[in-house]
Amino acid sequence: MQETKDSQPKSPSDLGKVHPALKAFVCGSLSGTCSTLLFQPLDLVKTRLQTLQNMHPGSPKVGMLSVFITVVRTERLFGLWKGVSPSFVRCVPGVGIYFSTFYTLKQRFLQERPPSAGEAVLLGxxxxxVAGIAMLPVTVIKTRFESGRYNYISVLGALRSVCETEGPRALYSGLMATLLRDAPFSGIYVMFYSQAKKALPHEVSSSGLAPAVNFGCGVVAGILASLATQPADVVKTHMQVSPALYRRTGDAIRFVYAEHGVGGFFRGAVPRSLRRTLMAAMAWTVYEQLMERMGLNS
Structure with a gap:
């Protein structure tokens, strides 16, 4: 019996044309995997810096290098990757959701034309x-893993423990602070990134130097976006590590200011800026190269 035309398997190129958003999800997830594994130690150091001194009021300041050395001495080298499992659970699908949503919105509203500065902010x-709300429960668990205050064994075990002891609502602690951090970061990042690329000559952006150019644009955009959203990151960390102490965003803001002044809102800025900048630059560079190889306009 002959196979009908419809029953014949589709070629890879046919399948590629059917689900472009799924391709964007896969490209984003792959880029998120690479960047998460490389830069997890910086995220852990940032979290420890933001929460360590609150355990001992009045103690001398602790720097990034001191925290790094302390973790290696007390928890060995692999202690720097504590929280990497929830980071993977969060970042791999989270980055995929982000890029597939970004691609879908861009194709729906811009129809292949480059975004203006304002449109880039809204897109990012x-x-x-969307990605932040979807992955917030895992973000809470990730922050607690990194803080060193909780003895969770696994991501699923931690989720179950929080639901049983604190209620499901605790998994959404710091929601407002997270959105106030992530939405502006992505908006500012995409705006500077897209405008920097637009300002480059076409010969440069389309040459073999494209990956390096994309990475350079990403670094500049990441530094600016990280500094602008650092205060929200500090508030978010406090709320997720100690939700019983900070029921509302305003409680955490008042505590940080009362204990450490304005400078407290920029604690952990160096490791976070390094991580977010390099992670975002790498994610966008890998994403755009993969999308180009799949024949899609990122």
Whole structure:
């Protein structure tokens, strides 16, 4: 019996044309895997810096290098990757959700034309809100893993423990602070990134130097976006590590200011800026190269 035309298997190129958003999800997830594994130690050091001194009021300041050395001495080298499992659970699908949402919004509203500065802000912020809300429970667990205050064994065990002891609502602690951090970060990042690329000559952006150019644009955009959203990151960390102490965003803001002044809102800025900048630059570079290889316009 002959196979009908419809029953014949589709070629890879046919399948590629059917689900472009799924391709964007896969490209984003792959880029998130690489960047998460490389830069997890910086995220752990940032979290420890933001929470360590609150355990001992009045103690001398602790720097990034001191925290790094302490973790290696007390928890060995692999202690720097504590929290990497929830980071993978969060970042791999989270980055995929972000890029597939970004791609879908861009194709739906811009129809292949480059975004203006304002449109880039809305695209980045909108995509990040979707990904941030979807992955917030894992973000809470990840922050607690990194803080060193909780003895969770696994991501699923931690989720179950929080639901049983604190209620499901605790998994959404710091939601407002997270959105106030992530949405502006992505909006500012995409705006500077897209405008920097647009300002480059076409000969440069389309040459073999494209990956390096994309990475350079990403670094500049990441530094600016990280500094602008650092205060929200500090508030978010406090709320997720100690949700019983900070029921509302305003409680955490008042505590940080009362204990450490304005400078307290920029604690952990160096490791976070390094991580977010390099992670975002790498994610976008890998994403755009993969999308180009799949024949899609990122």
């Amino acid at each position: 912020a909108g995509a990040r809100c």
